[in-house]
Each structure stands twice: as structure tokens, then as C-alpha cells.
Amino acid sequence: MDFNYTEEQLALQDTLRRFIARDYAFEQRRALAKSADGFSRPAWKTYAELGILALPFPEEFGGLNGNGVDSLLVMEMLGRGLALEPYLSTVILCGGLIRDAASTAQKEAILPALGAGELMLALAHFEPGGRHELDRVSTRATVSGKGLKLDGAKAVVLGAPAADKLIVSARDEKGISLYLVDAKAPGLALRPYPTQDGARAANMTFTGVEVDAAALIGSAGDALPIVERALDHANAALCAEAVGIMSALNEITLEYLKTRKQFGVPIGNFQALQHRMADMVIATEQARSMATLAAVRVDSADATERRRAVAAAKAYVTQSARLVGQQAVQLHGGMGVVDELNVSHYFKRLTMIGLSFGDADYHLGRFSDTLLAD
Amino acid sequence: MDLNFTAEQRQFREEVRGFLRDKLPADLSRKVLGGKRMEKDDFVRWQKILHQQGWGAISWPAEFGGPGWNAIQQHIFEEECADAGAPMQLPFGLKMVAPVIMAYGSPAQQQRFLPRIVDGSDWWCQGYSEPGSGSDLASLKTRAVREGDHYVINGQKTWNTLGQHADWIFCLVRTSTEGRQQAGISFLLIDMKSPGVSVRPIIMMDGEHEINEVWFEDVKVPVENLIGEENKGWTYAKFLLGHERTGIAGVGRSKRELKKLKQIASVETANGRPLIEDQRFRDRIAQVELELMALEITHLRVVSAESAGEGKKGAPGPEASILKIKGSEIQQMLTELKMQALGPYALPYIEDGLNADWSGEPMLQAYGDHAAPLSGQYFNVRKTTIYGGSNEIQKNIISQMILGL
Structure with missing residues (x-):
């Protein structure tokens, strides 16, 4: 039982955190979202240089042999930055699918190019x-x-x-x-x-x-188990991204509660708002626990164990994300619903995560059906 | 990052299981697993068995007679005990007053009280709440007036759990009305046999006698029973509340009760099929299980940080509030679903149904034994979000201590 990142993982996390702070500030991100590509090609190149495009692939195909926990920390940081690059679809989902199901020749043709940032899927x-x-x-x-x-x-x-x-x-x-x-x-x-x-x-x-x-x-004729496994990787990654966003939203909202004044005092003095904030913190901690579970179990060789953990995590994290996102908007009052503040952008991303690759009800049902086998 | 237990930890778990297989009396586990009424002797007998093994006080440091286990080992032990149906070790002596005595008591108090807690000789209860002082605990009014080498106590405590069996009560009393109300509180240990102490039952909504009022009329308490310094009791009380909250997560017990819920849902039927095949009901079970999975990992995260020595040793931080809130909500969801699983058969109130030797009667045979305790449990555990600092107080603590609001 160990909940710590390795030195290497901490170093990568730190690098990504600095990249997001420097090159992915909110205004830059807003402009990117409106550009023709909708993301930053230079950022994609940086990802290649940092190694995160090759992270989850085996060394023999130019990869870094990363696991689900490595992806967890990358996705959490990309979530904090609301990164727009198609990392999830190219690296986690399609790259993961090729890694787990393709022939050696196909892997040789695709994975090194993908890791070098020369190919998107x-x-x-x-x-x-x-x-x-x-x-x-x-x-x-x-x-x-x-x-x-x-x-x-x-x-x-x-x-x-x-x-x-x-x-x-x-x-x-x-x-x-x-x-x-x-x-x-x-x-x-x-x-x-x-x-x-x-x-x-x-x-x-x-x-x-x-x-x-x-x-x-x-x-x-064998696509379904392959797609299911790849989507489990994608959903585990989405859970991590959501946790990154929720953590960021909590920090932003807390700061707002401490600085926004009404009736002559910071609004964080009001208990009705304090308790909402406490609920957001609790939901985020619990979601972090589930995202961790998914990140660790998604690599399991046992498909039932993998499916159960990822379905549980996606259902739970989506529910938590809904609470945190909605409350962050509510606690910001009018500022929560405008385009010019990052809160609404985090909220929209959280909401779309919940609708991608199976919503909370879908995954709750998927988990629930495993109870019949108990 | 690794969610698996180490080989050493798995071996430890086997050792605990072996012990429980050999030493946990079958009549006790039958009672616990069947939700039957527990007597004083049930708790005491189990405490003595644990003590004989050297496991009477698993959370205590070795210098006071604990087994020297880290927080993960303690977690494994509690999980296995819960799963096997061992009686709960009541927290009042072991987890509440003992840490206070260790941290703030004199060597003489430590030698006098701690050995009798761990060996099951003394039954402790708590004297905190008063009729006018619930969540606003610091407003308490029970007076302790110093007269020579004694304090004289007058006042009333309430929501006292199982004090009808108690040898000792630890009390917060007012020794001063000067300054802030927190600054006039002292922490006293009072012999329940002292003249002037009376215990009156409060029957709770499940019909059971678990809770009492305790009255003090000119009760003389020797000053050597004062913990630490006079008027510093609030510091000790807060320290104690932190300890109480971690126990409240109750992950092991909730895992056992989830198993029980699934069992009930596979026996009860809806539309001629096992209830668990009903998707609406199954999804509700699944939803509680998600909450519990998340809580278990959150709990392990806190516990791992603790055994790695982060944070002050033995003094759980404000994150304990998260565990308390989630743990208590889950306990309530589980009892609600177990009751719900019975549907209309949850209606009969059968007082004898909680007796260990009751096994139904002809008219109720089909449901008697497994159904009888379930509504009562639902009504009983409404207390969990209220006691130990209500969940709203916990959110205040999170706001203030974690968030700085």
C-alpha cells in the first residue's frame, strides 16, 4: 500500500505544472480554442519533447513503459491547464488500443511516430x-x-x-x-x-x-473486447483529468470566497457557502481516491477487475464532478456564468467529460451488473 | 503508487484471521452478525480475550502496552474483526480517554487507569454533552468547585452512551466563568460509584436503552483525578474529538453490512425474482458500494500518510472530518437499504427479536430472524450524523481548519 509518486513521477508532474503555468495561461488557451486547429501544434511538439506522447508505450516501440498511474498524473495536469490538444484520443485511446491489440508491424509503423508527435489518431x-x-x-x-x-x-x-x-x-x-x-x-x-x-x-x-x-x-470479428479495454483506459484518464479540474476549481473558488466581499465581509464568512465549499472538497478527495483506483486497476490483466474499477470510478467521478462544477459556478455568482472567467470553461469541460465514453448512469449500470456475479 | 498490500501485510492479515477463527466465541459473532442485542458481558469477554493475546489496545503506543502496529496493520485488524463479527471495541476507554491520559495525564494517572482499560476491568463512559450544550459544547455548565483536596460537582450530562454499565466517566466541567467560555473548562475523571451520581435511561426511537442522562449532586472528586491543568480541558477535549472521528469511518463494519445487504437482497424477492435482479434496487446498492469504495481508499490514504509519519503522530488532522462525514452517511444508507429490502416485512416490531435465543415464531417464521433487527438499526444509526460532532460541525471544521475560511 503506497500512495506516493516516485521521484521521476514527481519530476514529470512538476515539469508539466510549470509548462501549464507558463505556456498555457487562460487567455492563451481561450485564443487557441478559437483558432483553426483548436489546439496548439507547438504544445504538441513540447509534449513530444517531454516524452508524454510516448509515455504509455513499450520501450521497443520508442516508448517509456509508463503505466496507468503515469497517465493519471499527466491527465491531472492537462486537466488543470484545460489543455486542448487531442492527447486523450491520440495517445491514451488509440495509442493504447494499438499497443494492446495491433500486430508488431502495425506497432512499429505507428507507435514511434505517435510518440514523436508526427502522427495523430x-x-x-x-x-x-x-x-x-x-x-x-x-x-x-x-x-x-x-x-x-x-x-x-x-x-x-x-x-x-x-x-x-x-x-x-x-x-x-x-x-x-x-x-x-x-x-x-x-x-x-x-x-x-x-x-x-x-x-x-x-x-x-x-x-x-x-x-x-x-x-x-x-x-x-474481435473488436469489442479491444474497444472496451481501450475505452477503459480512456475513462480512467478522463477520471484523472476531472480530478485535476476539480482541484483547480476548488482552489479558484476558495480564493474567490476569501476575496469577494458583500455586506462588508468576505463571502466565505457565510456558513451556507462554507458548507458548499466543504462539500466540494469532500467530493474531490473521494473522486481522487476513485481516480487512483481506476489508474492502478486499468492495467490489470484481469478484465473483470479492470472493468469493475473503471466503471465504478467513472460513475463516481462524474457525479462528484457535477457537484463540484455546479457549486463552483454557483459560489461565483454572476461571475460563474460568464465566458471571460476560467470557471465556466472548467465547468464545461467537466460536464463534457461526464458525457464522453459513457455517462454516470451507463457506468453505474455497468458496475451494478457485476453485483449479479458476486 | 500501489494499492496492494505487501506480502508482510497479507501475512499479518492471515495471522489475524487465524486468531479470530480460534478465539472469537461463536455465540458472540452470531450476535454481531445477526444484529442481536449486545450485553455488557459480551464486550468485556471479548476485550479480555484480546488482552490475553496482547491485542487489547491496538492503537496504543508500545510503551503503554499496545502491540506497536502501524496504522495499516490497525486497519487490517479492524477490517478482519468486523468481517468475522467480533464485538466492536467501545471507544470510550480505549480511543477516547486513554489517548488523553497518555498525552496529558500524570505518570500516576497513567499507571492507575491505562492497565485497567486494556484488560477490560474498567468500563468508561463519556460526560460531554449537556441539555443546553450540544454542538455548542463549550457552553457547558456542570460546575466543579474546588474545596480543599476535592472538587464538588453539580450538574447534568446527557447523551451518555452505555453509562449504565460504567465504572468511570470522563467529564468536561466548568471550573471558571472568567474570560472565554473555552478557557474555564477542566477535564475530570469521576468514579461512577461516587455518592451523588445517578444514571437515568433515555429510551431511543429503536426502543432500546443505550443512552442515559447522568446527574451529579454534590459529588466529591479528588483533585488527583484532574487531567493536566485546571481550565485547560478544552484543549484536551479537542484532542479527544480528533481521535473519536477516525474510528467513526467504520470502513470494515460497512463492508460487512454491505455484504449483508447483498445477502438480504438475494433472499428477498420482487416479482418472483431475487430482489437483487431488480435493476432499480441493484443500482441503489451499487451506488452505496461506490461511496464505500471511495471512502476505503480515502481512509487508506489518510492512514498511509499517518504510518509514514506525515502529520503529528497519533493526532489525526482535520481530514478526519471527511472520514466522519462520509462514514456516517454510508452507515445510514446501508441501514436504509437493508430495511428497504424487506419492504412491508420491515413493519413488525418484535422486541424479543433482538435476543440471541429468539429464532422466530410460527406466524413470522419466514422473516423473523433476519428481519427483526433491520428497522431498528435504521432508526438507531440516525445518530451517526449527529454524534461525535454533527456532520454540520464537521463541515465547519473543514471550512476553518483545512480551508481557512
């Missing part, structure tokens, strides 16, 4: 009408010459506008399979948009998009 799995359900895939893969062609539609693909390649799920008679598809492939149409929290995503349609046989990731 996005997972095109969820479909219109499919909500969070993993197996609602109607996109078809049919034999075409020596390869296949894909037809169908995907919804809210996070990080898609900047992605060089997509991991696409499609169904054939064997079941659901995953394919690595070039983002510029003929027949692939993108409808990009900003998300509520300033990031970028897209809906897309596939009309006879041709892929060759080597594009298959994992075994044919």
Missing part, C-alpha cells in the same frame, strides 16, 4: 443513434477486390479533424472488426465542429472507402 467507433453502446455498429465492411470497402456513419469522433489516421469499427459476417484508415481516404466525408468545451470532433460518413487487408487490427 482518432477512434471512429460510436455511431448515430448508438449512444454509449459498444455493439451498436452498423457500418459495413464488404469484400472488394483484394481488400474491403467500408460504408456507414460515425458520430462525435473526438479529435477527428486533426487526425491523420482513424481506427474504424465495421461489421461483416464475422462480427465487428477494426481497421486503420487514412483520414484522407476517398469516400470519407467529415463534418467537423467544435465541442462545447472548445475541443474538436466530427461526424463522418464512409461511402465505399477502400482499405486493404493489412489494415485489420486484431483478429477479425
Whole structure:
């Protein structure tokens, strides 16, 4: 039982904290969110230099052999900075999927480039009408010459506008399979948009998009456990990001309670507000505990243990994030609902985290169903 | 970062389990697991068994007879004891007055009182709250007037737990009305057999006699029973409250009760199927389990920091308030769901149902034994968010001590 970071982890945390403070101040971030890319390419380069793009990959593919706890601390810091770069979709979600399920040749082709910051990926799995359900895939893969062609539609693909390649799920008679598809492939149409929290995503349609046989990731028909595992990594990372945001919101809100005066005194003198603040602190500590649990168990070889911990954490952290975010806005009064203060931006990101890759009810249900096996 | 116990800690857990298998009397664990009424002798018998093993006071430093365990070992021990259905070790002597005596008592007081706490000879109770002084404890009025080598005590204490069995009571008394009200309080140890002490039961809403009023009429207490200095009692009282709160997290007991809830939900039925298959009810169980998973890790985080020597040793910080708030809320959620799991069968009030030898009667056979204690437990644990510094007081502590508001 040890809740401490290693020296190396503390050093990385410190480096990221300084980077966020210096190069990712709120006004810079606001401008980035409105730029064409919606994120900073120089920051992405810095991430590559710091090693965090290669962090969760094995050494033989240019990685740093990081684990779930390393990702926890990176995501917590990126959360504090409200970083807009598609780290989650490229490194954690798609990089993790390639690491855990792709062939050696595919790993060699992708992971070093990804770690060097030369390649961005996005997972095109969820479909219109499919909500969070993993197996609602109607996109078809049919034999075409020596390869296949894909037809169908995907919804809210996070990080898609900047992605060089997509991991696409499609169904054939064997079941659901995953394919690595070039983002510029003929027949692939993108409808990009900003998300509520300033990031970028897209809906897309596939009309006879041709892929060759080597594009298959994992075994044919075997996509679901692969996607589930990759999404567990993404959700564990989202929990960590949310905890970073909640911690930042608590600090900001506390400062406001101590400085904002009404009726001649700091508003933090009022017990009604003190107790809300105490509730936010309690929720954040409990959420931190759950994010830690998820970060440690997401690497478990036992899929049931992994699923149980991540589902529990995502449900709980989402509930905690809702409380902290809403109360931070409330305690800031009118200043909580304006665009010019960072509070509303943290709140929006927290809210979108709760809706991504399964909401609180979805994950509570996923956890709850494990009780039947007890 | 590692959430697994070390090989050494796992071995320690096995040692504790082995001890419980061999030494925990079956009649006691049956009572605890069945939610039956506990008698004084049940607690005392278990304390004596633990003492024989050298485990009577696990949180005490070795110099006072503790086993020298770190906070993780203590956590493992408490978890295993709870799971096995060992009677709870009441905190009043072991975890409340003893740390105060160790920190602020004289060597003579330490030698006189501590050995009799750990070996189960003395039963202690608490004299803090008064009818006019609940959350505002420092407003207490029970007077202690110095007359030669005695104090003479007059006043009334309330919400006294299990004082009907007690040999001793530790009391906060007013020795001065000068200055701030906190500055006139002293910490006194009073023999319950002293002339002028009377104990009157307060029957709680579960119908049980667990709580009392204690009256003092011209009770003479030798000055050597004063802890530390006169008028410094508030400092000692705050120190004590910090100790009380960590115990209140009750992670081990809540894990046991969660298991019990699942058991009940797999026996009770809804629409002809086990209740646990009802998604609405199952999700409510899952929600409590999430809270408990989070609390367990938060608790371990606090405990690990403590055994690593961060923070003042043996004096839990204000984060104990977080544990108290969450721990008490979870206990209430669990008792509520256990009662809810019975549905209409939670209605019958069967006083004898809490007796160890009661095993139902023909008309109630199907439900009697497992159902009888559950409503009472729900009503009983409404106290947990009120006692030990109400949860609202805990939030004040968080605001002031952690947040500086």
C-alpha cells in the first residue's frame, strides 16, 4: 500500500505544472480554442519533447513503459491547464488500443511516430443513434477486390479533424472488426465542429472507402473486447483529468470566497457557502481516491477487475464532478456564468467529460451488473 | 503508487484471521452478525480475550502496552474483526480517554487507569454533552468547585452512551466563568460509584436503552483525578474529538453490512425474482458500494500518510472530518437499504427479536430472524450524523481548519 509518486513521477508532474503555468495561461488557451486547429501544434511538439506522447508505450516501440498511474498524473495536469490538444484520443485511446491489440508491424509503423508527435489518431467507433453502446455498429465492411470497402456513419469522433489516421469499427459476417484508415481516404466525408468545451470532433460518413487487408487490427470479428479495454483506459484518464479540474476549481473558488466581499465581509464568512465549499472538497478527495483506483486497476490483466474499477470510478467521478462544477459556478455568482472567467470553461469541460465514453448512469449500470456475479 | 498490500501485510492479515477463527466465541459473532442485542458481558469477554493475546489496545503506543502496529496493520485488524463479527471495541476507554491520559495525564494517572482499560476491568463512559450544550459544547455548565483536596460537582450530562454499565466517566466541567467560555473548562475523571451520581435511561426511537442522562449532586472528586491543568480541558477535549472521528469511518463494519445487504437482497424477492435482479434496487446498492469504495481508499490514504509519519503522530488532522462525514452517511444508507429490502416485512416490531435465543415464531417464521433487527438499526444509526460532532460541525471544521475560511 503506497500512495506516493516516485521521484521521476514527481519530476514529470512538476515539469508539466510549470509548462501549464507558463505556456498555457487562460487567455492563451481561450485564443487557441478559437483558432483553426483548436489546439496548439507547438504544445504538441513540447509534449513530444517531454516524452508524454510516448509515455504509455513499450520501450521497443520508442516508448517509456509508463503505466496507468503515469497517465493519471499527466491527465491531472492537462486537466488543470484545460489543455486542448487531442492527447486523450491520440495517445491514451488509440495509442493504447494499438499497443494492446495491433500486430508488431502495425506497432512499429505507428507507435514511434505517435510518440514523436508526427502522427495523430482518432477512434471512429460510436455511431448515430448508438449512444454509449459498444455493439451498436452498423457500418459495413464488404469484400472488394483484394481488400474491403467500408460504408456507414460515425458520430462525435473526438479529435477527428486533426487526425491523420482513424481506427474504424465495421461489421461483416464475422462480427465487428477494426481497421486503420487514412483520414484522407476517398469516400470519407467529415463534418467537423467544435465541442462545447472548445475541443474538436466530427461526424463522418464512409461511402465505399477502400482499405486493404493489412489494415485489420486484431483478429477479425474481435473488436469489442479491444474497444472496451481501450475505452477503459480512456475513462480512467478522463477520471484523472476531472480530478485535476476539480482541484483547480476548488482552489479558484476558495480564493474567490476569501476575496469577494458583500455586506462588508468576505463571502466565505457565510456558513451556507462554507458548507458548499466543504462539500466540494469532500467530493474531490473521494473522486481522487476513485481516480487512483481506476489508474492502478486499468492495467490489470484481469478484465473483470479492470472493468469493475473503471466503471465504478467513472460513475463516481462524474457525479462528484457535477457537484463540484455546479457549486463552483454557483459560489461565483454572476461571475460563474460568464465566458471571460476560467470557471465556466472548467465547468464545461467537466460536464463534457461526464458525457464522453459513457455517462454516470451507463457506468453505474455497468458496475451494478457485476453485483449479479458476486 | 500501489494499492496492494505487501506480502508482510497479507501475512499479518492471515495471522489475524487465524486468531479470530480460534478465539472469537461463536455465540458472540452470531450476535454481531445477526444484529442481536449486545450485553455488557459480551464486550468485556471479548476485550479480555484480546488482552490475553496482547491485542487489547491496538492503537496504543508500545510503551503503554499496545502491540506497536502501524496504522495499516490497525486497519487490517479492524477490517478482519468486523468481517468475522467480533464485538466492536467501545471507544470510550480505549480511543477516547486513554489517548488523553497518555498525552496529558500524570505518570500516576497513567499507571492507575491505562492497565485497567486494556484488560477490560474498567468500563468508561463519556460526560460531554449537556441539555443546553450540544454542538455548542463549550457552553457547558456542570460546575466543579474546588474545596480543599476535592472538587464538588453539580450538574447534568446527557447523551451518555452505555453509562449504565460504567465504572468511570470522563467529564468536561466548568471550573471558571472568567474570560472565554473555552478557557474555564477542566477535564475530570469521576468514579461512577461516587455518592451523588445517578444514571437515568433515555429510551431511543429503536426502543432500546443505550443512552442515559447522568446527574451529579454534590459529588466529591479528588483533585488527583484532574487531567493536566485546571481550565485547560478544552484543549484536551479537542484532542479527544480528533481521535473519536477516525474510528467513526467504520470502513470494515460497512463492508460487512454491505455484504449483508447483498445477502438480504438475494433472499428477498420482487416479482418472483431475487430482489437483487431488480435493476432499480441493484443500482441503489451499487451506488452505496461506490461511496464505500471511495471512502476505503480515502481512509487508506489518510492512514498511509499517518504510518509514514506525515502529520503529528497519533493526532489525526482535520481530514478526519471527511472520514466522519462520509462514514456516517454510508452507515445510514446501508441501514436504509437493508430495511428497504424487506419492504412491508420491515413493519413488525418484535422486541424479543433482538435476543440471541429468539429464532422466530410460527406466524413470522419466514422473516423473523433476519428481519427483526433491520428497522431498528435504521432508526438507531440516525445518530451517526449527529454524534461525535454533527456532520454540520464537521463541515465547519473543514471550512476553518483545512480551508481557512
